[in-house]
Amino acid sequence: MSPVIKRGGDKFTLPSKYLLFILTILCTGLIAITFNTSVFNGSVNSVAATFVVPMQKGITTVSTYIKGVSDNLASIKALQDENAALRQKVDDLTNENTGLEQDKYELTKLRELYSLDNQYSDYKKIGARIIAKDAGNWYHSFVIDKGTDSGVVVDMNVIAGGGLVGRITDAGPDWAKVQTIIADNSSVSATVLSASENLIATGDLELYNEGQIAFSKLVDEADKVTVGDKVVTSNISDKYLPGILIGYISTIEEDSNNLTKSGRITPVVDFEYMDEVLVIMQLKKTGE
Template identity: 50%
Template sequence: MKTKNQSSLPSKYWLIIVIVICVILMGVERITGGNGPISFVANYTVIPMQKGIGYVGRYMSDLSDNFETLQDMKKENRKLQSKVDDLTIDNTRLRQDQYELERLRELYKLDENYSDYKKVGAHVISNNGSNWFSDFTIDKGKKDGIKKNCNVLAGSGLVGIVTEVGPHYARVRSIIDDESNISAMLLSTSDTCVVRGDLKQMENGRIRFEKLANNDNKIEVGEQVVTSHVSDRFLQGLFVGYVSEVKVDSNNLTRSGYITPAVDFNKLQEVLVITTTKDDLIKQESADTKGE
């Protein structure tokens, strides 16, 4: 049979002891003016805890404010980005319009230079897949008065000739194509030559001419080359380009060299098609002669 521990105190006595100790400590605290043991314990336990709780509270408050500010900044950033995108699109359109206007001005000047001929404007819609527009298609055809052998202009001069025509399209072979050859002449001397297309030479920005008479006429770099009056497919006087190099051939009878074309065949977008062919002019001249 177990017996109770006689040395243990009842709970009420412990409570009385604790109360007495608290009263004593409070009294000492009051007498010492707040420098007693309670303040000492509080300084090292309660106050740091209060400071920590306050710091955490402020941190959470700042975090919440920063989160709201961040969300507002993200919304504002999205709005600004949208405006930037709109302005970028508008700027791109304006630049495209400006470039198109410049190209159309060039075509207008070209139209004025060859005002004796009736012409139709057209857009290039495809090429043969190479870097050079040696063979390409335009968006005008028979319905617009275009026919085979119509001469085509762009930039500052001759582009090529129409080789195939549909109701609403036409194919053009340019003067740089390997199959192209033109009867041309030096504008200053009227000496004739043959201009041949050469895509390999176009890598150096030039095409070849040959069969130029080796006579007393001096030919210098920069001389203008135009289509000649004896060409059976090209109208007379269409600007081909500038002489960039000339030399006497081994036979000592002819000269040959290279021409810098008047047209940038790396980027064609719009062209002018002369709807009157050389054959039309010959027929018209023949009819006028008979009428006389």
């Protein structure tokens, strides 16, 4: 049976074989379109698998790396800040410890001066700080921060560290210069306390580098003076008040004249390290 198609008032008859042919062509076209679409989708998927997916993986890897670097930088910055804070704390503690050590040192020196003040309580004294010294390690002369405005005058005796340092040789309104007993031109009339024998203690340019002073003109026929005996300023000294400790006999030698002895004295004062001294506020009276 053939399909009938009306056309106007007439009837149009389509043979069955043509209809079958048309339907076959139509199905074939649909199959081709479907196949081509599948191929296209496969191509797209293949392209995505080849390029897009690795790119996504790369982006993910880079993002992860950047995040890791950023986290590491943040950690490093935090550690640097913490390290800086710790360094500052160490500096603060170091400064605090230095201050405490300085306070302890000054307290020790003040105690020594206080003890010395009591030791020579018969004399009026004022404390002074050393503000300048000659070149070298040893204090053979130096300047203090007290002067004529404080009543300090030339030839006043200066003590520290348990004994005699020297005497004032020059003075201004707020300063004074001290020549110590280890200076090359220094000379002190002294007495060996245990034997009541007199001698002359003199500074020596070579010896003061060893912290020593020389003595001479010791008359000791009975050999009463021995190493370790205490030496003090004598009553016959023209510049120094009597009874101030100078030091201790360290060596004794017989002079070539066989009448006197000479040697060395180890001063009680450490002339390598001094910061503060006491000035005895009175002069030796002539004939005293």
